[in-house]
Amino acid sequence: MMRYILITLLVAFSAGAAVIESLVRHYSFLVVLKNETKICGSKFITTVNRKFPGPTLYAREDDTVIVRVTNRANHNLTIHWHGVRQLRSGWADGPAYITQCPIQPGQNYVYNFTLHGQRGTLFWHAHISWIRATVHGAIVILPKLGVPYPFTNPDKEKIIILGEWWKGDVEDMVQKSLVSGLPPTVSDVHTINGHPGPVHGCATNGGFTLHVESGKTYLLRIINAALNEDFFFKIAGHRFSIVEVDASYTKPFETETIFISPGQTTNALLTADKPVGKYLITASPFMDAPVPIDNLTATAFLRYKGTPKNPTIVLTQVPAQNSTLLTDRFIDSLRSLNSEEYPAKVPQFIDHTLFFTIGVGINPCETCVNGVRIVAAVNNVTFLMPEIALLQSHYYKIRGVFTEDFPGNPPFVFDYTGKPPANIQTTNGTKVYRLRYNSNVQLVIQDTAVIAPESHPIHLHGFNVFVVGKGSGNFDPIEDPKGFNLVDPVERNTFGVPNGGWTAIRFKADNPGVWFLHCHLEVHTTWGLKMAFLVENGEGPNESLPPPPRDLPRC
Numbered sequence: 001m002m003r004y005i006l007i008t009l010l011v012a013f014s015a016g017a018a019v020i021e022s023l024v025r026h027y028s029f030l031v032v033l034k035n036e037t038k039i040c041g042s043k044f045i046t047t048v049n050r051k052f053p054g055p056t057l058y059a060r061e062d063d064t065v066i067v068r069v070t071n072r073a074n075h076n077l078t079i080h081w082h083g084v085r086q087l088r089s090g091w092a093d094g095p096a097y098i099t100q101c102p103i104q105p106g107q108n109y110v111y112n113f114t115l116h117g118q119r120g121t122l123f124w125h126a127h128i129s130w131i132r133a134t135v136h137g138a139i140v141i142l143p144k145l146g147v148p149y150p151f152t153n154p155d156k157e158k159i160i161i162l163g164e165w166w167k168g169d170v171e172d173m174v175q176k177s178l179v180s181g182l183p184p185t186v187s188d189v190h191t192i193n194g195h196p197g198p199v200h201g202c203a204t205n206g207g208f209t210l211h212v213e214s215g216k217t218y219l220l221r222i223i224n225a226a227l228n229e230d231f232f233f234k235i236a237g238h239r240f241s242i243v244e245v246d247a248s249y250t251k252p253f254e255t256e257t258i259f260i261s262p263g264q265t266t267n268a269l270l271t272a273d274k275p276v277g278k279y280l281i282t283a284s285p286f287m288d289a290p291v292p293i294d295n296l297t298a299t300a301f302l303r304y305k306g307t308p309k310n311p312t313i314v315l316t317q318v319p320a321q322n323s324t325l326l327t328d329r330f331i332d333s334l335r336s337l338n339s340e341e342y343p344a345k346v347p348q349f350i351d352h353t354l355f356f357t358i359g360v361g362i363n364p365c366e367t368c369v370n371g372v373r374i375v376a377a378v379n380n381v382t383f384l385m386p387e388i389a390l391l392q393s394h395y396y397k398i399r400g401v402f403t404e405d406f407p408g409n410p411p412f413v414f415d416y417t418g419k420p421p422a423n424i425q426t427t428n429g430t431k432v433y434r435l436r437y438n439s440n441v442q443l444v445i446q447d448t449a450v451i452a453p454e455s456h457p458i459h460l461h462g463f464n465v466f467v468v469g470k471g472s473g474n475f476d477p478i479e480d481p482k483g484f485n486l487v488d489p490v491e492r493n494t495f496g497v498p499n500g501g502w503t504a505i506r507f508k509a510d511n512p513g514v515w516f517l518h519c520h521l522e523v524h525t526t527w528g529l530k531m532a533f534l535v536e537n538g539e540g541p542n543e544s545l546p547p548p549p550r551d552l553p554r555c
């Protein structure tokens with residue numbers, strides 16, 4: 001039984017690349033089943049171009065990217081260009097049943113989008129069920145030709161993708177958990193560029209080695225493509241200078257530990273200024289709640305040119321799995337660069353003030369193993385996936401697919417981080433929240449202690465958001481806004497909501513369409529921790545969603 005997804009993106013860089021600033025990049029992704037015994041366990045995985053991780057998509061700011069996808073697998077597929085703004089190109093965003101119906105086996109779809117006002121590292125991944133476990137790869141957006149980085153020009157650039165690996169078939173596992181109502185199984189190992197390193201029960205196949213030369217500076221483009229795990233990333237003996245996150249430049253700061261959640265990307269400068277030798281690289285999980293996770297550390301090596309055979313490996317200590325202190329220190333150090341060339345355009349006046357609680361719950365389920373199903377919700381609504389994509393339903397005014405009554409505030413006020421209410425059931429529906437074109441939104445997301453407080457990386461499609469505040473306990477709408485950073489807050493597409501705390505974001509709703517907001521822990525998204533914003537058209541065609549491409553998949 002062969003599973004093929006052929007994503008044909010024809011790679012054809014224009015001959016005039018050296019002189020033309022803006023180009024159309026055509027890419028060819030062939031998604032096929034690959035025998036991947038070398039990583040950990042013997043199994044077939046769905047891949048793009050037979051690569052795991054998949055191919056890197058290179059482009060420059062202002063380029064148009066054309067990706068032709070042909071699905072020859074035996075399951076439905078969509079591809080999401082994670083963090084790409086998709087200004088007025090919502091049809092190319094990719095989340096299944098939100099902006100498009102899936103590309104069914106044997107079908108094609110051409111993703112067509114332009115990279116407006118973004119430069120840095122992002123990534124692409126499948127956006128249906130858990131297929132992104134193996135269907136993902138880097139997106140590198142270089143500055144416009146002739147425009148330098150606003151930091152030391154690196155001698156070389158390296159992509160580092162952190163991932164999660166199951167020995168069994170991930171799709172089978174998830175489908176079984178949906179039937180049973182029990183949590184999905186945690187992964188078997190973590191990976192660095194596809195390799196777990198020497199872990200019991202997994203062939204190392206050499207692992208991943210980052211080759212460096214003394215005195216040179218490297219730009220590491222680090223991506224967390226894992227499904228459910230936050231990571232600490234370290235290189236023994238070395239420090240990083242953080243210069244960009246989620247394709248937005250930051251004020252540089254030094255750190256020896258990088259904290260990165262699923263859906264986030266981080267660019268870090270590394271100078272090879274230590275004695276020639278071999279140094280351990282670690283990606284170890286973070287979890288500060290009593291939630292079972294895969295607790296294995298993925299390892300790789302940094303090796304200087306000229307390192308003798310069989311060197312002593314310089315080791316590093318991985319942070320404690322529950323080190324909230326380190327995650328806070330990293331997150332609190334992030335600031336937008338906010339220079340003349342790259343200003344932080346933080347909305348100063350607010351049109352919509354929203355407050356969302358997020359957490360898990362338990363609903364009755366007659367057919368489930370324990371008679372109950374674990375669910376998750378935003379403002380107590382467990383999102384039900386529609387059968388027709390929301391964007392199509394919106395554009396063609398198809399009734400009955402979604403309702404516009406998503407609550408802007410929790411329906412029931414309680415001590416969110418204190419004792420949970422006795423009733424921990426949720427309500428459900430396919431509800432969206434409507435925003436006027438160009439309105440300014442402030443959204444505070446509050447973690448709840450229902451079942452257990454836990455941190456969540458929340459991803460918003462279609463926008464970058466400014467993370468203006470974060471705190472522990474219950475958000476205080478009078479006192480807490482006084483401490484908001486409205487000058488140089490970090491700008492990103494995926495932001496953490498801390499365990500038993502809250503995060504405040506602001507964004508301008510300048511992108512008409514339907515935009516998904518969800519936890520980037522796939523387990524929570526599966527349980528319903530998701531909703532969508534419907535952003536109205538503005539005036540005239542340059543402020544409106546264009547008609548869908550002719551090949552948009554149908555349901």
Ligand SMILES: *[C@@H]1O[C@H](CO)[C@@H](O)[C@H](O)[C@H]1NC(C)=O
Nearest residue numbers: 034035036037038042043044
């Ligand atoms: C997968 O690869 C392994 C190792 O190369 C080999 O032993 C096995 O037969 C392969 N499986 C199939 C179905 O091709």
Ligand SMILES: *[C@@H]1O[C@H](CO)[C@@H](O)[C@H](O)[C@H]1NC(C)=O
Nearest residue numbers: 064066110111112113546549
């Ligand atoms: C991509 O979109 C642009 C503008 O929306 C359009 O002009 C162009 O023909 C499209 N290209 C393909 C290959 O669909």
Ligand SMILES: *[C@@H]1O[C@H](CO)[C@@H](O)[C@H](O)[C@H]1NC(C)=O
Nearest residue numbers: 186292293294295296297321
């Ligand atoms: C990791 O998890 C396994 C399985 O739950 C457990 O047996 C082991 O003690 C844990 N290891 C550490 C270092 O916490």
Ligand SMILES: *[C@@H]1O[C@H](CO)[C@@H](O)[C@H](O)[C@H]1NC(C)=O
Nearest residue numbers: 288289320321322323324325
């Ligand atoms: C972190 O975990 C360690 C070992 O499990 C425990 O001793 C310690 O109290 C925990 N720290 C925090 C802050 O929860």
Ligand SMILES: *[C@@H]1O[C@H](CO)[C@@H](O)[C@H](O)[C@H]1NC(C)=O
Nearest residue numbers: 380411412421423425426427
């Ligand atoms: C959530 O909705 C359920 C079902 O309507 C209700 O029983 C429960 O009290 C609500 N809980 C909260 C915290 O709003």
Ligand SMILES: *[C@@H]1O[C@H](CO)[C@@H](O)[C@H](O)[C@H]1NC(C)=O
Nearest residue numbers: 363375382384426427428429
């Ligand atoms: C949605 O809620 C209704 C009413 O409580 C319930 O009957 C139904 O089973 C729920 N659907 C899902 C998929 O949870």
Ligand SMILES: *[C@@H]1O[C@H](CO)[C@@H](O)[C@H](O)[C@H]1NC(C)=O
Nearest residue numbers: 510538539540541542543544
């Ligand atoms: C659209 O066009 C109007 C009038 O030409 C202009 O004022 C506005 O800034 C444009 N909007 C965008 C998003 O380009």
Ligand SMILES: *[C@@H]1O[C@H](CO)[C@@H](O)[C@H](O)[C@H]1NC(C)=O
Nearest residue numbers: 075076101102104387554555
């Ligand atoms: C694939 O997508 C189509 C269109 O939404 C749907 O009818 C079909 O049930 C899906 N197939 C599977 C296996 O989920």
Ligand SMILES: [Cu+2]
Nearest residue numbers: 456519521524
């Ligand atoms: Cu979550």
